[in-house]
Amino acid sequence: MPVVEIGTWLVTDRYLEDQTILREPFDIVRKADGCLEVYYGLTEEDPKKIYLLIVWESLEHHTAFTRLPIFHEAIKVVVTTQAKDVNVFHVEFNKDITPSLLAPTTQVVLANLKDNVSREYLYSVFAEIAAQIDQANTKHAPVTWGQIKEDSSRFFLMVGWDSSKVSFI
16 A cells, blocks of 8 residues: 655745745655655645645655655755644555545544544544545545554544535544
8 A cells, every 4th residue: 555645834935925836846756766646735724834745655665765865955945845843744544545635625634542542443433434425425535544654643534525615524
């Protein structure tokens, strides 16, 4: 299964003034061995927060890319857009995430596992939610989820929608 690198950060005014600034470095990433696609955009809830999702064939492909000089050239530009609150996660989703990412709106849910709740129970809740949403929202199915590799108590769930006005979650 592919691994999705998820980056979030608050952007600088420089990025808000010129949102094309990330095209070139992300085009470099797109050409990297093992990169399947790059998606990014500002959130509706906070127009200064960006989400970056890079779909890699494997975590090994991502790691190998970070060792190349071209990675360091690309990251120099990306860093100029980062004001604060930079987070990077790696997630192996349970199903193909592409339909969610190609939808006009992608809903990103970050869930934190409580101490008294098992991962299996959380996955059963996700499966119930997914079944209901996928039945009503076949155009952008399936709902996908996965555990953050760097933190076993945190999970992402992704849903594609025609608009942010029709979300069920």
